[in-house]
Structures are given as C-alpha cells and as structure tokens.
Amino acid sequence: xxxxxxxxxxxxxxxxxxxxxxxxxxxxxxxxxxxxxxxxxxxxxxxxxxxxxxxxxxxxxxxxxxxxxxxxxxxxxxxxxxxxxxxxxxxxxxxxxxxxxxxxxxxxxxxxxxxxxxxxxxxxxxxxxxxxxxxxxxxxxxxxxxxxxxxxxxxxxxxxxxxxxxxxxxxxxxxxxxxxxxxxxxxxxxxxxxxxxxxxxxxxxxxxxxxxxxxxxxxxxxxxxxxxxxxxxxxxxxxxxxxxxxxxxxxxxxxxxxxxxxxxxxxxxxxxxxxxxxxxxxxxxxxxxxxxxxxxxxxxxxxxxxxxxxxxxxxxxxxxxxxxxxxxxxxxxxxxxxxxxxxxxxxxxxxxxxxxxxxxxxxxxxxxxxxxxxxxxxxxxxxxxxxxxxxxxxxxxxxxx
Amino acid sequence: xxxxxxxxxxxxxxxxxxxxxxxxxxxxxxxxxxxxxxxxxxxxxxxxxxxxxxxxxxxxxxxxxxxxxxxxxxxxxxxxxxxxxxx
Numbered sequence: 001x002x003x004x005x006x007x008x009x010x011x012x013x014x015x016x017x018x019x020x021x022x023x024x025x026x027x028x029x030x031x032x033x034x035x036x037x038x039x040x041x042x043x044x045x046x047x048x049x050x051x052x053x054x055x056x057x058x059x060x061x062x063x064x065x066x067x068x069x070x071x072x073x074x075x076x077x078x079x080x081x082x083x084x085x086x087x088x089x090x091x092x093x094x095x096x097x098x099x100x101x102x103x104x105x106x107x108x109x110x111x112x113x114x115x116x117x118x119x120x121x122x123x124x125x126x127x128x129x130x131x132x133x134x135x136x137x138x139x140x141x142x143x144x145x146x147x148x149x150x151x152x153x154x155x156x157x158x159x160x161x162x163x164x165x166x167x168x169x170x171x172x173x174x175x176x177x178x179x180x181x182x183x184x185x186x187x188x189x190x191x192x193x194x195x196x197x198x199x200x201x202x203x204x205x206x207x208x209x210x211x212x213x214x215x216x217x218x219x220x221x222x223x224x225x226x227x228x229x230x231x232x233x234x235x236x237x238x239x240x241x242x243x244x245x246x247x248x249x250x251x252x253x254x255x256x257x258x259x260x261x262x263x264x265x266x267x268x269x270x271x272x273x274x275x276x277x278x279x280x281x282x283x284x285x286x287x288x289x290x291x292x293x294x295x296x297x298x299x300x301x302x303x304x305x306x307x308x309x310x311x312x313x314x315x316x317x318x319x320x321x322x323x324x325x326x327x328x329x330x331x332x333x334x335x336x337x338x339x340x341x342x343x344x345x346x347x348x349x350x351x352x353x354x355x356x357x358x359x360x361x362x363x364x365x366x367x368x369x370x371x372x373x374x375x376x377x378x379x380x381x382x383x384x385x386x387x388x389x390x391x392x393x394x395x396x397x398x399x400x401x
Numbered sequence: 402x403x404x405x406x407x408x409x410x411x412x413x414x415x416x417x418x419x420x421x422x423x424x425x426x427x428x429x430x431x432x433x434x435x436x437x438x439x440x441x442x443x444x445x446x447x448x449x450x451x452x453x454x455x456x457x458x459x460x461x462x463x464x465x466x467x468x469x470x471x472x473x474x475x476x477x478x479x480x481x482x483x484x485x486x487x488x
Contacts, residue, residue, distance in 0.1 A: 120434070123427045130416075130423040137412035144408040153408065227434055232441040236433050244425055249418060384423055391422045395415045399407075 006050030012301040013048050019304070020044040020296075023184070032191035036164065036292050040184065043296020046089070053087035055300040058177045089297045092290055098176065102291045103169035104258040109284025110165070110386070111262025112276055114354065116237055117230060118379035124223075125346055125377055129384030131330035132350025133392045135160030135323030139315050140396075146311060151175045154396040156312055159186045160319025161389030162193070163352035166255060168295065170393045173401050180299035181309040185316035193353050196317075197360045200324040205344045209332075210368045212343040214377045221340040231267070238264040245391065251401075252394025256387060323351040327381070349378040352385045460485050 007013045023041030027034040047055035059065045059074040066072075067085045074082070074094060083091035096102050119126055136157040143153035151174040158170045159182060167186040171179050189196065201210070227233060238260035245256045262279050265272040327347035335341050345361040358378035365374045460468075465485060472480045 120430055123430050126427055127420070127423055130420045133419045134416065137408075137415050141405070141408040141412060144404045150404050150407050150411075154411070225431060225434055226438070228438040228443045229441045233433060233437045236437065237430065240429055240433060241426055244429060245422060248422055248425070384426070387426065388419050388423055391419050392415050395418050396411065399411055399414070 003050045003052070010050075010301070012305055013050065015305060016044060016048040016299065016301045019299075020048070026188075026191070033187050035288055036187045037191070039289055039292025040187065040296040043089075043293040044180075044299045045296075046293070047297040047300050054089045054297055056090055056093045056294065056298040057086055058298070058303065089294065093294045093297065096290050097168075097172060097179075097294045100169060100172050100254070102287050102294075103165040103172070104254045105283060105287045106165045106291065107255050107390075108258040108262035108279050109287065110354075111238070111259035111264075112266045112280035112284070114259070114263055114266075114383060114386070115379075116234060116263060116383060118376045119383045120227065120230070120233060120237065122377055122380040123225065125342070125380040126384035128327050128330055128347045128350040128381035129386075129388040130350070131347060132323045132327035132381070132385055133161065133388045134326035135319040135321070135351070136389070136392050136396075138322050138326075139319035142318065143311070143315055146315075148308075148311070149175075151400050152178060152308075154400050155182055156315045157319055158182075158389070158393055158396065159189065159312075159316035160323040161352055161385075161392060162186075162190055162320060162323065162357070163386060163389045164190060165291075166352070166389050166393045168291070169255060170396060173397050177303065178308065178312065179295060180304055181312045182316070183295040184299070185312050189316055189320045190353050190356070193356045194360045196320055197324055197348055197357060198364060200321050201328070201345065201348055201361075201364060204325060204328050207368060209335075209344050210365060211372065212341045213369065213372045214343055214346075214374055215372075217340050217342070234267040235264065238267070241387070245387075245394075249391050249394040249398070251398040252391050255390040255393065259386065259390070320351070324348045327351065343372075343374050343377070345374055346377050346381050349382040350385045350388070352382070352389050354382050354386060355379065357385075358382045 020041045023037050023044065026032040027037035027041060046052065057065050063073045063075045064071050065074050065086070067077075072085075077085070079091060079095055082094055138157075139160055140150075140153045140157035143156045144150060148156060155167075155171040155175040155178055158167045161167065164183065164186050168179065168183050171182045175182075242253070242257050242260040246253045265275040265279060268276075327350035328344045329347070330350075331342050331344040331347035335344075343365060345365055349357040349361045351357060358375055361378045362373060362375040365372045465482075468485060469482050472482050
C-alpha cells in the first residue's frame with residue numbers, strides 16, 4: 001500500500017523529488033521568488049507521489065482525459081465529478097487555472113501594488129517598455145525553427161516578457177501541456193534578474209553610457225509637461241488605458257483591465273480602501289497559493305522529464321536576455337538622434353519584473369556614479385513593460401488560439 | 402515554412418501593436434495631463450507656518466525622559482543627554 005514499490009519501479013520520480021528539493025532550497029534559503037517558488041516546488045512534490053492522485057492530468061486538444069480506463073470529455077464532467085474521479089488538485093486546476101481565472105486575479109493584486117506615478121512623470125521613457133518585448137517574438141521565431149508548434153513557440157517566447165501571470169495566462173490558452181516548465185522557467189529567470197541584467201548590460205554598454213546622469217539631463221533639457229494634480233490624473237489614467245486597450249486589443253483586456261482595476265481602487269483612496277486591502281492582500285495571497293500549487297502539480301515526471309523542457313529552459317533564457325538587449329539597443333538608437341541623453345539602463349528595465357529590474361539597474365548606475373539614482377526613471381519603462389507584455393500576450397492569443 | 406511565415410507575421414504585427422498601444426498610452430496620458438491641469442484644481446499643499454518652522458519644537462517631557470533613560474541604559478550611566486533636536 002506504500003508508494004515505495006512504485007518509486008523503485010519508476011526512478012524518474014526521484015528526479016522530480018530532486019527538482020522539488022532544489023526549488024524549495026532556492027525559495028527558502030536563497031530567497032528566489034519564495035512566494036511563488038515554494039508553492040510551485042511543493043506542488044511538484046505532491047504531484048509525484050504515486051497513488052496520491054495529486055498530479056494534474058492534462059486533457060488533449062479535444063478535451064479528452066482517461067478516467068479509470070475510460071476516455072471522458074473534461075468539459076462535460078461536473079466539478080464534483082472531477083474532484084471525485086481525478087482528485088482535488090485536478091478539481092483546483094480545471095476550476096481555477098484552466099479557466100484562466102487566477103492570472104487576471106493576480107494581475108488585479110499587482111495593479112493594486114503598482115504606482116503609475118513614475119511612468120506619468122516620465123512618459124517619454126515608457127516607450128522602452130515596448131522595445132523590450134522584442135525578445136518574445138524573436139524567441140517565437142527561433143522556437144518555430146527548432147520544431148515547436150506556433151502555439152508552443154508563443155508560450156515559450158512570452159517568458160521574455162518577464163511577467164509570471166502573463167506567461168501562465170498565455171500558456172493556459174495556447175499550450176497548457178507546457179504550463180509547468182514555462183512557469184518554472186519564467187519565475188526562475190525573474191528571480192535571476194539580478195544576475196541576467198548586469199550580464200547583458202556588461203556585454204552591451206560602455207562605462208560612459210552607464211554614467212549618463214538622468215537628473216543632470218533633466219536640468220539641461222527640462223521637460224515641458226507639468227503635472228498639476230497627480231492624484232486626479234492617477235484616478236483617470238487606469239480608466240482611460242483600459243478603454244484604449246479594450247478597443248484595440250480586446251484579448252488583452254482580461255489582464256490589462258484587471259491590472260488597471262486593481263490600480264484604480266488603490267488610487268481612489270479611503271473610499272475603496274477595503275477593496276484595495278482585499279485585492280492586494282487576502283485575494284492576491286490566496287490566488288498565489290493556488291496558482292503555485294496547481295502549476296507545480298502539472299509537473300509530473302512524464303510531463304516534465306523530456307527534451308521540450310530543456311528547450312524551454314534555454315529558450316526562456318534567450319527570450320529574457322534578448323528583451324533586455326533590445327531595450328538597451330533602442331536607447332542607444334534614441335541617443336544617436338537626441339540631445340537629451342538617456343541612460344541605457346532604462347532600456348534594460350523595459351521588461352516587466354517590477355520592481356526588481358529597476359532596483360538592479362539603480363544598483364548598477366550607483367556603482368559607476370554614487371549620485372546617479374535612476375530608479376524613478378527605470379520604473380517608467382518597467383511599468384510600461386507590464387502593459388507591453390500583456391498587449392503582446394493578447395496579440396499572440398488572438399492569432400493562435 | 403508555413404509556420405515560419407506565421408512567426409514572421411506575428412513578430413511584425415506584435416511589435417507594431419505593442420509600440421502603437423504604448424504610443425497611444427503616452428499621448429493619451431499627455432492629453433489627460435493637459436485636461437486635468439485645466440479642469441481639476443491644483444493639489445493644496447499645506448505649508449508649515451514660518452513661525453512653526455523657525456522655532457524648534459519643544460521636546461515633550463515624557464519623550465525626553467524616555468530618551469535619557471535609553472541613553473542611560475546603553476551607556477551604563479556614563480552618557481549624558483546635552484541637547485535633543487528635531488531634524
């Protein structure tokens with residue numbers, strides 16, 4: 001009745017335990033994205049105990065799954081039936097993840113924790129959030145050349161957006177069988193932002209470029225836009241952006257709309273403070289727990305231990321590095337045509353990963369010049385990168401779903 | 402080859418859309434700033450009176466006693482509080 005005989009018969013379970021322990025170690029001891037890595041790692045552990053029935057069983061493209069030797073359509077099964085026949089983890093997965101419910105809920109929490117002030121004060125710099133999405137589409141092309149289907153390639157490329165919920169949302173829609181490795185790659189590389197950004201910056205930027213002082217440039221060429229009432233502007237902004245995105249890229253509304261809703265209830269202030277508190281604390285935390293556990297539970301040994309996973313790990317890194325590099329290159333091109341110079345670190349933070357990317361960029365800038373604090377400027381491209389990656393996801397979903 | 406064509410098309414459409422949306426967001430924000438500056442009154446910043454900022458506020462006796470007590474414990478009775486200033 002124990003799982004020992006099954007583990008001996010199929011040692012691949014041991015490899016999955018090792019992966020789970022490494023992820024737990026990274027989350028607990030190294031503090032790499034512990035809020036996500038710990039539930040994911042524990043989900044991996046739970047999913048790989050034979051007989052535990054905690055692993056997620058992926059339905060095929062027609063929605064068919066094998067239940068006790070009989071093929072059934074998952075979308076025709078009731079939720080109690082799924083819980084009874086496939087276990088509690090499949091119940092959670094098909095109710096919360098497969099329906100695409102949790103990523104937008106997490107985006108609402110992210111919106112409630114985001115301040116669009118730095119972006120509104122430095123609007124010009126927001127465009128670098130678009131340039132940094134280049135990695136997504138470049139890796140999509142590379143992945144297609146490597147033999148991935150366009151749907152799989154798009155899910156792989158979206159890792160370059162450096163936005164966990166966006167990567168998960170896109171993968172659920174396009175290639176749900178790759179959800180586990182893609183979520184792991186996305187969150188692992190986000191945790192490795194303090195390593196990847198300095199590496200790419202070192203390869204592409206000179207000392208002189210990194211010493212460009214944004215405050216001095218601002219004094220030399222002052223901005224013409226003056227904000228007289230930031231509070232009102234911050235309330236109007238999420239409503240206006242949601243409307244624009246909804247009109248142009250409707251498939252991105254579930255992400256951008258929820259992001260902006262979360263932000264709106266934060267900016268209104270005391271009148272909606274209870275909603276803000278729920279969105280940024282209890283709802284966000286509960287959603288993170290279930291998202292992490294369910295994503296981890298998709299990583300059963302048969303779904304994870306294959307060459308596709310290795311391709312995702314390599315492709316994910318490439319997407320991440322290319323996104324940073326394209327942001328930097330765009331700043332360099334911009335500097336060629338403008339008198340008002342921009343520190344290339346602002347381009348490097350065009351990928352999401354808010355606010356870690358900005359903090360890392362600020363550390364690099366102050367290393368070269370202790371007085372050169374670029375955090376506020378980096379936050380502008382960093383926050384616009386969140387909108388950019390959500391729009392890119394919307395485009396991919398609308399074409400490939 | 403068909404998939405590669407699709408990939409190239411997605412790259413072109415995707416990047417153009419992302420740039421276009423962020424440009425729209427930027428110009429929309431500029432428009433909003435102009436409207437808000439015109440329509441909404443400026444934020445009222447409560448300024449401290451000159452008298453209040455010029456004269457250093459007196460330290461509350463209980464706070465002073467707590468500071469003296471803490472210094473006494475930390476320095477083992479050797480330290481003495483000469484002056485407490487609000488920064």
